Amino acid sequence: MAQSVFCLVCGGTACESSDSDTIYKNIKTQLAGRGFEESVQVVKTGCFGFCEQGPIVKVLPDESFYVQVTPEDTEEIVDEHLVKGREVQRLAYKEPGAETISRGHQISFYQKQVRVVLRNCGFIDPESIDEYIGRGGYEALGRVLSDMSADEVLAELETAGLRGRGGAGFPTHKKWRFTKAATDTQKYVVCNADEGDPGAYMDRSILEGDPHSVLEAMAIAGYTVGADQGYIYIRAEYPLAIERLQMAIRDAEAIGLLGDNIFDSGFSFRVELRYGAGAFVCGEETALLKSIEGDRGTPVQRPPYPAVKGLWGKPTVINNVETLAGIPVIITKGGEWYARLGSETSPGTKVFALTGKINNSGLIEVPMGMTLRDIVFNIGGGIPDGKAFKAVQTGGPSGGMITEEYLDTPIDFETLQGLGSMMGSGGMIVMDEDDSMIDVAKFYLSFNVDESCGKCVPCRIGGRQIQKLLERFSKGQGRPEDIERIETIGNWMKQGSLCGLGTTAPNPALSSITHFRHEYEASMSTGAAEEGAGGEQAAKNEAPAG
Amino acid sequence: MITMQIDGHKITAREDQTVLDAALENGIDIPRLCHHPDLTPSGGCRLCNVEVVGSNKMQPSCTMEVSDGLEVITESEGLYDHRHSIIDLLVSDHPLDCVTCEKSGTCELQRYAYKYGISETSLDFELGREEKVDDNPMFLRDHPYCILCGRCVRVCNEVVGADAIQFGDRGFDSYVATQFDVPMGDSSCVFCGSCVQVCPTAALTHKSRIGKGREWEFDRVETICGYCGVGCRIEFAVNTEGAEPDIAYAQGTPNAPTGRFLCSKGRYGWDYAKNKERLTTPLVRKDLAYELGLTDTPWQMPETSPLSAKNTAEYFVPVDWDTAMGIITDKLTQAVREAGPGAVAGLSSARCTNEDNYLFQKLMRATIGTNNVDHCARLCHASTVAGLAAAFGSGAMTNSIGEVRDADCIFITGSNTSEAHPVIGYEVNRAVQSGATLIVCDPRHIPLAEKATIHLQSAPGTDIHVFLAMLHVMIRDELADMEFVRERTEDFESLEKSVTAMDPETAAEVSGVPAADIERAARLYALGLRQDGDSRYGGGVEGRGDSERGRSSILYAMGITQRSNGTELVKTLANLAMLGGHMGKASTGVNPLRGQANVQGACDLGALPNVYPGYQKVTDAASRAKFAEAWGSEALDEQAGLTIVEMMRAAEAGDVKAMFFMGENPMISDPNIGHVEKALRSLDFLAAVDIFLSETCQLAQVVLPATSFLEKEGTFTNTERRVQALTPVLQGPGDARPDWRIVAELGRRLAAALGTPQEQWDYSSPEQIMKEISSVAPIYGGMDYGRLGTKGLVWPCPDAEHPGTPILHVGEFRRGKGKFHAVPPRLSSEQPDEEYPYVLTTGRMLYHFHTGTMTRKSKGLSWKQKRGYVEVNEQDAEALGIADGKAVVIESRRGQIRARARVGATVPSGVVFVPFHFKEAAANLLTQDENLDPDAKIPELKACAVKVTNPAQKKQTVKEQ
Amino acid sequence: MPTAIPRTSTLPEDLFEFVMEWKEKPGNLIMILHRIQQYYGYIPQPVGEEVARITGIPGSRIYGVATFYNYFNLYPPGKHRISVCMGTACYLKGGETLVNHISEKLNVAVNAVTEDKQFSLQEVRCVGCCGLAPVVVVDDNVHGKVTPDKMDEIIEDYRNRGEDDG
Numbered sequence A: 001m002a003q004s005v006f007c008l009v010c011g012g013t014a015c016e017s018s019d020s021d022t023i024y025k026n027i028k029t030q031l032a033g034r035g036f037e038e039s040v041q042v043v044k045t046g047c048f049g050f051c052e053q054g055p056i057v058k059v060l061p062d063e064s065f066y067v068q069v070t071p072e073d074t075e076e077i078v079d080e081h082l083v084k085g086r087e088v089q090r091l092a093y094k095e096p097g098a099e100t101i102s103r104g105h106q107i108s109f110y111q112k113q114v115r116v117v118l119r120n121c122g123f124i125d126p127e128s129i130d131e132y133i134g135r136g137g138y139e140a141l142g143r144v145l146s147d148m149s150a151d152e153v154l155a156e157l158e159t160a161g162l163r164g165r166g167g168a169g170f171p172t173h174k175k176w177r178f179t180k181a182a183t184d185t186q187k188y189v190v191c192n193a194d195e196g197d198p199g200a201y202m203d204r205s206i207l208e209g210d211p212h213s214v215l216e217a218m219a220i221a222g223y224t225v226g227a228d229q230g231y232i233y234i235r236a237e238y239p240l241a242i243e244r245l246q247m248a249i250r251d252a253e254a255i256g257l258l259g260d261n262i263f264d265s266g267f268s269f270r271v272e273l274r275y276g277a278g279a280f281v282c283g284e285e286t287a288l289l290k291s292i293e294g295d296r297g298t299p300v301q302r303p304p305y306p307a308v309k310g311l312w313g314k315p316t317v318i319n320n321v322e323t324l325a326g327i328p329v330i331i332t333k334g335g336e337w338y339a340r341l342g343s344e345t346s347p348g349t350k351v352f353a354l355t356g357k358i359n360n361s362g363l364i365e366v367p368m369g370m371t372l373r374d375i376v377f378n379i380g381g382g383i384p385d386g387k388a389f390k391a392v393q394t395g396g397p398s399g400g401m402i403t404e405e406y407l408d409t410p411i412d413f414e415t416l417q418g419l420g421s422m423m424g425s426g427g428m429i430v431m432d433e434d435d436s437m438i439d440v441a442k443f444y445l446s447f448n449v450d451e452s453c454g455k456c457v458p459c460r461i462g463g464r465q466i467q468k469l470l471e472r473f474s475k476g477q478g479r480p481e482d483i484e485r486i487e488t489i490g491n492w493m494k495q496g497s498l499c500g501l502g503t504t505a506p507n508p509a510l511s512s513i514t515h516f517r518h519e520y521e522a523s524m525s526t527g528a529a530e531e532g533a534g535g536e537q538a539a540k541n542e543a544p545a546g
Numbered sequence B: 001m002i003t004m005q006i007d008g009h010k011i012t013a014r015e016d017q018t019v020l021d022a023a024l025e026n027g028i029d030i031p032r033l034c035h036h037p038d039l040t041p042s043g044g045c046r047l048c049n050v051e052v053v054g055s056n057k058m059q060p061s062c063t064m065e066v067s068d069g070l071e072v073i074t075e076s077e078g079l080y081d082h083r084h085s086i087i088d089l090l091v092s093d094h095p096l097d098c099v100t101c102e103k104s105g106t107c108e109l110q111r112y113a114y115k116y117g118i119s120e121t122s123l124d125f126e127l128g129r130e131e132k133v134d135d136n137p138m139f140l141r142d143h144p145y146c147i148l149c150g151r152c153v154r155v156c157n158e159v160v161g162a163d164a165i166q167f168g169d170r171g172f173d174s175y176v177a178t179q180f181d182v183p184m185g186d187s188s189c190v191f192c193g194s195c196v197q198v199c200p201t202a203a204l205t206h207k208s209r210i211g212k213g214r215e216w217e218f219d220r221v222e223t224i225c226g227y228c229g230v231g232c233r234i235e236f237a238v239n240t241e242g243a244e245p246d247i248a249y250a251q252g253t254p255n256a257p258t259g260r261f262l263c264s265k266g267r268y269g270w271d272y273a274k275n276k277e278r279l280t281t282p283l284v285r286k287d288l289a290y291e292l293g294l295t296d297t298p299w300q301m302p303e304t305s306p307l308s309a310k311n312t313a314e315y316f317v318p319v320d321w322d323t324a325m326g327i328i329t330d331k332l333t334q335a336v337r338e339a340g341p342g343a344v345a346g347l348s349s350a351r352c353t354n355e356d357n358y359l360f361q362k363l364m365r366a367t368i369g370t371n372n373v374d375h376c377a378r379l380c381h382a383s384t385v386a387g388l389a390a391a392f393g394s395g396a397m398t399n400s401i402g403e404v405r406d407a408d409c410i411f412i413t414g415s416n417t418s419e420a421h422p423v424i425g426y427e428v429n430r431a432v433q434s435g436a437t438l439i440v441c442d443p444r445h446i447p448l449a450e451k452a453t454i455h456l457q458s459a460p461g462t463d464i465h466v467f468l469a470m471l472h473v474m475i476r477d478e479l480a481d482m483e484f485v486r487e488r489t490e491d492f493e494s495l496e497k498s499v500t501a502m503d504p505e506t507a508a509e510v511s512g513v514p515a516a517d518i519e520r521a522a523r524l525y526a527l528g529l530r531q532d533g534d535s536r537y538g539g540g541v542e543g544r545g546d547s548e549r550g551r552s553s554i555l556y557a558m559g560i561t562q563r564s565n566g567t568e569l570v571k572t573l574a575n576l577a578m579l580g581g582h583m584g585k586a587s588t589g590v591n592p593l594r595g596q597a598n599v600q601g602a603c604d605l606g607a608l609p610n611v612y613p614g615y616q617k618v619t620d621a622a623s624r625a626k627f628a629e630a631w632g633s634e635a636l637d638e639q640a641g642l643t644i645v646e647m648m649r650a651a652e653a654g655d656v657k658a659m660f661f662m663g664e665n666p667m668i669s670d671p672n673i674g675h676v677e678k679a680l681r682s683l684d685f686l687a688a689v690d691i692f693l694s695e696t697c698q699l700a701q702v703v704l705p706a707t708s709f710l711e712k713e714g715t716f717t718n719t720e721r722r723v724q725a726l727t728p729v730l731q732g733p734g735d736a737r738p739d740w741r742i743v744a745e746l747g748r749r750l751a752a753a754l755g756t757p758q759e760q761w762d763y764s765s766p767e768q769i770m771k772e773i774s775s776v777a778p779i780y781g782g783m784d785y786g787r788l789g790t791k792g793l794v795w796p797c798p799d800a801e802h803p804g805t806p807i808l809h810v811g812e813f814r815r816g817k818g819k820f821h822a823v824p825p826r827l828s829s830e831q832p833d834e835e836y837p838y839v840l841t842t843g844r845m846l847y848h849f850h851t852g853t854m855t856r857k858s859k860g861l862s863w864k865q866k867r868g869y870v871e872v873n874e875q876d877a878e879a880l881g882i883a884d885g886k887a888v889v890i891e892s893r894r895g896q897i898r899a900r901a902r903v904g905a906t907v908p909s910g911v912v913f914v915p916f917h918f919k920e921a922a923a924n925l926l927t928q929d930e931n932l933d934p935d936a937k938i939p940e941l942k943a944c945a946v947k948v949t950n951p952a953q954k955k956q957t958v959k960e961q
Numbered sequence C: 001m002p003t004a005i006p007r008t009s010t011l012p013e014d015l016f017e018f019v020m021e022w023k024e025k026p027g028n029l030i031m032i033l034h035r036i037q038q039y040y041g042y043i044p045q046p047v048g049e050e051v052a053r054i055t056g057i058p059g060s061r062i063y064g065v066a067t068f069y070n071y072f073n074l075y076p077p078g079k080h081r082i083s084v085c086m087g088t089a090c091y092l093k094g095g096e097t098l099v100n101h102i103s104e105k106l107n108v109a110v111n112a113v114t115e116d117k118q119f120s121l122q123e124v125r126c127v128g129c130c131g132l133a134p135v136v137v138v139d140d141n142v143h144g145k146v147t148p149d150k151m152d153e154i155i156e157d158y159r160n161r162g163e164d165d166g
C-alpha cells in the first residue's frame, strides 16, 4: 500500500534534547497499535530550523506544523490526525499575535526562505541513503564521473560563482584549480566542520539532516582535483552529526558510492572523520590541518596556502560544510541557475543561525542580498516582549555590530565588510535595548582571548590587554584614554596578527566603540556598565511556558 | 636565482630562500625574535614584518619566500610603529629587570627594547607565567622571562630530536612544558642545552654562569670538544677576573663545520677540569719510592682490585718532574738493555692531540726502537681500518658530517648515533624530518630506531645475514647500479656467487628480521628512496619516472667493528655501498663514526703497531728508510708490533716487561679486565700519564699529570678527517704538563740514555711538531696552523695549496678500483648455551664517556646517571622475577657483576646490555679477550654469553629453607 | 615509525587494542585522546605516558595537545558533568547567571569538582541548540531554556540518580 501520509519528526539536536526521539518512537508504536504502520510513514528528519518552537512534528501532505510537542501529545496526534485526519488545533503553530493556524509554507519564518543547501533537511531521514538517492542524491557525482571532465566541473562552479561559506568567501573554483594544478601524486580534500562560532549551528544541521550531500560533494572535489582521500574535521561536541556521518560513510561505501573504483570510473575516494576537541582556532584552515595531523592547532603563516601545501605538506582543498552541501545541486541544476539566486557579487543562498533577542530563533536559508530588516523582522518575527532592537552581530566573535540605521543594507560578503562586520560562518545574534554593548564586546573579546592559540604576539598579548580594558569599563572604571587605547591595540592586532582570529579579534570591541561610544562614555560617569545586560532578567522572561 | 628588490636595492637570491635570509645575506638587518637560522620559521613574533610594494599588508619576512620581481621595504614609519608595538606588548608580559639579569648584554629582547626606546611598557603590566623552575643542575627555567618565541621547542624537536618540550596550554597562558609538567630530569630531555643556547632571553639560563659575571665581562675562547669524534667547536665564555680563568658556560658556534649545537658532554662536561682529584704533580708509588729511598716507610701494593680500592691516592708520594722523569728513563732503559726494545710497549691516546701522538709513536719507534705501540682504536675501529683499506684503499669516513643532512636514505647499523655521536644524530634527525628514509639495523631499540622507517632488529651477531640478504635482493631485483659496478669496481662475480644462497628467508630465520623488511630495506637503500619531501639532489622519489637514484649513506660504529668478524662486516658494508653506486658522491658513502675526539688523528699519526704516520707500512722498506732518515735513526723495527690484547698477553707471559701508557685506561676499557689486572701487576715497570688517578694509574709505579684538552694546544682530527686546532681555555692544574712536552722531555732523556739523536726532541711548540708531521705524512702534507682557522682542513691535504678532501673516492678509489669481497655469514664466537643462556652486549650511554674518569666527575652528567645498570627485556624480567630498578647479577665465564636492572623493550628477549662506563659494575669483567678478529685483532666486545640471576630471589629461597 | 613492540602494557585491553589500531594511522593522537577520555572521563597522566611509550608519540606532544584543546581534561571530572553553554545566544540569555548560580549552590568553581565528587562544572562553547538558549548539558543530556529554578531541579534529579546507582 502506498504511503501517502508522512509524519516528519524533527531529529535535530535541539529537538532531540527535548525528547523528540521518544515522540518519534511513541508515534511509531501507537500507529502500529492501531494498525496504521503501513499507511503513515514516520520519518525522523534533520533540523527544521525552527528550533525555538521545538520539538516539531510535521504532517504531509497536510502541511500541519505542530510545535512544542511533548511525548504526552503523541497519542492525540496519532488518534486525531493520523488516524482520523483531524488537525490538532491545540498544538498547531500560530504566528505571534495571530489567531489562526499557519500551515508549513505559510509560516512567515519559512516564507522568505529559499532552501538550496537545506533542501533535504527536515524532509528526509538522514540515516537513510535511499531517501537521499530518492531525492536526486548522488546524481551529481554520477554525472561528474561519467560525463564531466575536471575542467567542466570547475567551469560549472565558476559560472555558479560559488564562494566559500566558511567566512572568507573565496571563490571555490579558484581554490580547486590551485590544487588541481599541483603536480603531487597525493592530494586531500578536507571538509571543515569545526563550526566554532558560538551561536551558530548551520553546519551541524546540515550534517545531521543531510550528511550525504557533503560526502557527495567531497567526492566531486576529489575527482576534480585528483585526490583520493577526504577527511571531515568535525567538532567532538556534535555527537549526533558524527554518528550520522559515520553511518552515511558506511552506507555509501556499502553500495560503492565511496571507496574503490566508484561507478566503475576508475576513481576511488575514501572519507574518514577526525574530531576536533574544543578549539575555535581550529576552524582556521592551517590550524585545522595541524589538528588533523595530531598536533596543537596553531595556525601557520600563509602563503603557502593549503591548496598548494596542506595536509602533511600535500595539496589540500579545504571547504566548509555549507559550501560543499551546495555543490551537488549546482552540478545537477547548473551553475547558471545558482548564479541567479543571490546578489551580484555573492550568488546563491546563505544559511544563518538567527538567535538572541528574537522571536523566531532558528536556522534560516535566504538568498544573498536580502536585507537585515527582512531577516530580523519578517523571518525572525522581531524582538520579543516589545523591546526595541539595538543591534545585530554578524560574523560571530570576528564580526561587528550592525545598528538600526544599516538594517536596510542588502547583505552579502562585501556589504557586511563595508559595515565593519563580516559574513563569518553565519551566526546572527540579535540584541535588544537591554543589552550592554560593553558587555557584549567583553564577552566576545574574552572568547577570543580564551581561544587565541598564543603563537603570535599581537593576538596573544594585545587581546588580553583589550579584554582587561573592557573589564575595566564594565565595572565602570574605564578612563578616558582607555577608549583610544582599545582602538590603538585593536589596530595593532588587525595589522600584525598571524591568522584571521587575531586580525578580527578586536572587531567586536572596535565596532562597539564606533556605534556605541556613548555607552563607554556613560559608563565612566555612572560608574558601571549599563545594567540589565542579558542575564537574569532575560532568563526569567524566556522561561518556557510548558 | 631570482632578482628582487629590498629597500630599493636589487639583489639576487636562491629560489628556496626567504626574504629574511636574502636580506641578511645582503647585509640588510631586519629585526626578528622568533627566527633562528637553524630552525624552521615560525612567524610568531611578527617583528620581522616587512611591507610588500603593491600590497597594503605587512608580512613576516622570515616566512615569505622570495620571488622574481618582488619588492619589499624593511624600514618605514609604519613598520617602526608596528615593531615598537610588538616590543611594547612583549614587555607588558616580561619582568624587564635587565639590571640584575644574567642575559643582559646578549639578550635579544633587550636589544630591541633599546632600539625602540622602550624602558617600560605603555600598557598594563601582567605576567602570563610566574613560575621559576629549578629542577636540574644544568639549567634554570624562568618562565616569567619567556617570550614564547618557540625557539627552544623547535630546536628540541627539529634538531635534537628529543621532543622533551612543547607548548602547554594556549593563548596568554601558554608556556613551555615538559610532558605532564614532570621535572626536566624525568622527561625525555637529553640535557644538550641547545634550548638554552637559542633562547633569546633569560627564560633559559645555564646555572653554571649564575653570578659569574655579565656577558660583556666574559672572554670568549673557542676550542674543540675533547670527548667524541664529532669534534664540535665550542665557544667558552670565561671569567678572567679571578686568579685563574673560570668557565661560565659553553656554547656552540655558528661557524663550526659540525653545526652550532652541542651534546650534553660538550655543553656541561667541562667541569671535570677543576675537580680536586685532578693530578697536579708527578707521583711515585710508595713501594718504588721506598726502594729508591724517596720515603722511609716500606709499603706493599695491596691485592685489592683498583675497581673497588679506596683512597688510592695514598699509594703514592708526590715527586718533582725531574725525579719522575729520571725514574722512567732509568726503568725503560733498563728494560731495553735487558730484554731488547720489544720488551717495552706503549699505549698512546686518542684523547691526546695529533702532536702528542706523533711524538709518542716516535718515542717508541725511533728512540726505544719498537713498533709496540697501539691505542684504543684497537678496541674500536681497527676492523674499519683493515676492512675499508682492503675495499677502497683508505680506512676512514668517506664523506663528511654536513652531508648527512641531505641524504635521501640513511642506513645506520651498529651505531647508537644519538647517544655516542649526538651531534651527528642531530643531522640524522634533520634529514629524517625533511623526508629522508632511515634504516636502522641494531639488536637494540636505540633512540633513533624510534625515528626509523624500518628497524631491522637482528639478534646480536646476525646482522651479517641481513646484509648478505640485502646484497642478494639488490642483485636479484636488479636494484644494483651496474654501471658503477662495471666502471669502478672489481670482483663483482665473486660477490654475486657468495650471496646467491642467502635469500631473505634464510636470513630471516637466523636473524629474526622479517624477510619483507629486509627486502624493503634493500630497495630503499639501493635506490636511495625518500619517504617524503624533495631531495637536494633531485632524486630518490619512488614512482617518479624521470627521477634518478637517491643518495644513500651508511653510518656505522662499534656494533659492526667490535666483532670477531669485524673486518668482514666492514667489507660487507663496502659491498653494499659499491653495489648501490653510493660512493664518491656527496651524501653517500661508508661512514665509520670514529669514537674518541682524536682517534682518527691517533691512527693517522701512527699510534698503531703496523704503520707510520700517514698509514705508511712499517713492513715496507721504503717507508722505513724514509722515517729512519727523518728521525735520524740507524734502523727501525722491521716487524709490526703488538696490539693491545697481544701486549697484555705478552706482559702476562713475561715477554713485555715495561709499559708506558699515555691517556689510556685499560683497567676499565679492555676486555676481560681480570686478565688485564694480572698482566699489569706482573710487569716490571709501568708508567702512566693521565689527568686523573685512573684505575690503570693505580697499578703504575710512576704517574705523570697531564693537562687536558681544555688546557692545551695542538690539533685533533675528527671523524670526518678534519684537522682542527685547540686553544687553551683554562690553565692546567698545579704542575701538570701537556702530553707533548712530557713525551718530548722523556724522548730527550731516553735518547741520551740509549744513544739516539737527542736533537730529534727539541720541540718548543705543537705548531713545530705539526710542521714535522706535514713533512713525513703526505695526507697531512698541507696542514699548517696558519691554515686551520675555524673550519680546519680535511685530509687528504697533500700540499699548502690543497683545499682538503671532504669526499673520498670521487672518480677513482684510492686503491684504483673498489674491491668486492666475498664474505661468509659467521656468527659471534661465544654463543649462548644452557649454562650461559643470554647474550651480553656492551657499549655506551649518552652521559658518560668510556671509563668515566671525567664525566663521572661532572656534576650535571653524573646527576643524570650516577650508577651502572643492565638493560633487561621486559619478558625476560618477568620470567626472572626482576623488577625495574632492582639488582641483578650478570655472570660470564670470566667474572660477574651486579647492577640495577632497567627493564623495558630496548633489548630484545634473550639479550642484556651493560654500559661499560661504571667500574662498580664493570662490563669488561665479563667480556672475552680470546677470539680476536683475525685481521684487525679487535676483541669481540659486542657479544658474549652470560647468565642473568635475581639476587633477591636467591636470598628468598635461602630464607624459605 | 617503528616503535619497540611492547609486549606488556598497563592499558586495559580494549584501550590497548584501540591504540594499537590507530598507532599506524597518520594524525592519530587526537582520536586516541578522545578514546582515553571517553574511557576514563579524563586523560590520566600514567595513561598518557603509556600511550607515548607504545606509540612513540613524544609525551611532551601528548601533553601539549591535551592542554591545548578545551575538550580534554587532565583531572577526573565529577560523577556528573555540568556544562553550561556560554555561546553567544546563551550568554545573552543568562548563561553567566546560571554559572554563578550553580557555582554558589554547589560551592564549586568553574573547571572544578564538588567536594563530594558528584558534580563538576564547566563552561562550553555553543552546543548548537541556540534556539533553546540558555542551554545546560549534564553528562550527555541537553537541557534547554534553563532558569535558575529549573537548574535546581535538574541538579536534584542527577543527585538522586547519583545516589541510586552510586
Ligand SMILES: Nc1nc2c(c(=O)[nH]1)N[C@H]1C(S)=C(S)[C@@H](COP(=O)(O)OP(=O)(O)OC[C@H]3O[C@@H](n4cnc5c(=O)[nH]c(N)nc54)[C@H](O)[C@@H]3O)O[C@H]1N2
Residues within 6 Å of the ligand: B228, B229, B380, B413, B414, B415, B416, B417, B419, B420, B421, B441, B442, B443, B444, B446, B459, B460, B461, B462, B463, B556, B557, B558, B559, B560, B593, B594, B595, B596, B841, B842, B843, B844, B845, B846, B847, B848, B849, B850, B942
Ligand atoms: N656518550 C658517549 N659517546 C661516545 C663514547 C662514550 O663512551 N660515551 N665513546 C666514543 C667512542 S670511542 C666510540 S668508539 C663510539 C662508539 O659509538 P657506538 O658504536 O655507536 O656505541 P656502542 O654503544 O658501543 O654500540 C653501538 C651499537 O651497536 C649495537 N650492537 C650490538 N651488537 C650488535 C650487532 O651484533 N650488530 C649490530 N649491527 N649492532 C650491534 C648496540 O646495540 C649499540 O646500539 O662512541 C663515541 N662516543
Ligand SMILES: Nc1nc2c(c(=O)[nH]1)N[C@H]1C(S)=C(S)[C@@H](COP(=O)(O)OP(=O)(O)OC[C@H]3O[C@@H](n4cnc5c(=O)[nH]c(N)nc54)[C@H](O)[C@@H]3O)O[C@H]1N2
Residues within 6 Å of the ligand: B349, B350, B351, B352, B376, B377, B379, B380, B381, B558, B562, B595, B596, B662, B663, B664, B665, B666, B668, B669, B670, B671, B689, B690, B691, B692, B694, B706, B707, B708, B709, B739, B842, B843, B844, B849, B850, B851, B852, B853, B854, B916, B923, B924, B927, B941
Ligand atoms: N666492553 C666494552 N669495552 C670497550 C668498548 C665497548 O664498547 N665495550 N669500547 C672500546 C672503545 S671503542 C674504546 S675507544 C675504548 C676507550 O678506552 P680508553 O681510551 O681507555 O678510555 P678513556 O676513558 O677515554 O680513557 C682514557 C684515559 O685518558 C685520560 N685522559 C683524558 N684526557 C687526557 C689527556 O689530555 N691526556 C692524558 N694523558 N690523559 C687523558 C682519561 O682520564 C682516561 O683515564 O674502550 C673500549 N672498551
Ligand SMILES: Cc1cc2nc3c(=O)[nH]c(=O)nc-3n(C[C@H](O)[C@H](O)[C@H](O)COP(=O)(O)O)c2cc1C
Residues within 6 Å of the ligand: A163, A164, A165, A166, A167, A168, A169, A170, A172, A192, A193, A194, A195, A196, A197, A280, A281, A282, A283, A284, A285, A286, A318, A319, A320, A321, A323, A324, A425, A499, A500, A501
Ligand atoms: C579563527 C577562524 C575560525 C574559522 N572557523 C571556521 C569554521 O568554523 N568553519 C569553517 O568552515 N571555516 C572557518 N574558518 C575559515 C577557514 O579558515 C577556511 O577559510 C574555510 O574553511 C574555507 O572553506 P570555504 O572556502 O568553503 O569557506 C575560520 C577562519 C578563522 C580565521
Ligand code: SF4
Residues within 6 Å of the ligand: A281, A298, A299, A451, A452, A453, A454, A455, A456, A457, A459, A460, A497, A498, A499, A500, A501, A502, A503
Ligand atoms: S592570531 Fe591569535 S590565534 Fe592566530 S596565530 Fe596569532 S595568536 Fe594564534
Ligand code: SF4
Residues within 6 Å of the ligand: B094, B095, B096, B097, B098, B099, B101, B102, B103, B104, B105, B107, B108, B109, B110, B145, B200, B201, B202, B203
Ligand atoms: S631577559 Fe632580556 S629584557 Fe628581560 S630582563 Fe633579562 S636582559 Fe632584560
Ligand code: SF4
Residues within 6 Å of the ligand: B152, B155, B156, B160, B162, B163, B164, B165, B188, B189, B190, B191, B192, B193, B194, B195, B196
Ligand atoms: S636541553 Fe636539549 S633535550 Fe633538553 S629540552 Fe633543551 S633542547 Fe631539549
Ligand code: SF4
Residues within 6 Å of the ligand: B145, B146, B147, B148, B149, B150, B151, B152, B153, B176, B195, B198, B199, B200, B201, B203, B204
Ligand atoms: S624559553 Fe626562551 S626560547 Fe623558549 S619560548 Fe621562551 S623565550 Fe623562547
Ligand code: SF4
Residues within 6 Å of the ligand: B225, B226, B227, B228, B229, B230, B231, B232, B262, B263, B264, B265, B266, B267, B421, B422, B423, B424
Ligand atoms: S657530539 Fe661529541 S664532540 Fe660534540 S659536544 Fe658532544 S661529545 Fe663533544
Ligand code: FES
Residues within 6 Å of the ligand: B031, B032, B033, B034, B035, B042, B043, B044, B045, B046, B047, B048, B049, B060, B061, B062, B063
Ligand atoms: S622573526 Fe619573523 S615572525 Fe618572528
Ligand code: FES
Residues within 6 Å of the ligand: A198, A199, A200, C085, C086, C087, C088, C089, C090, C091, C125, C126, C127, C128, C129, C130, C131, C133, C134, C135
Ligand atoms: S549559544 Fe548556547 S547552544 Fe549555541
Ligand SMILES: [Mo]
Residues within 6 Å of the ligand: B376, B377, B379, B380, B381, B594, B595, B596, B599
Ligand atoms: Mo672507540
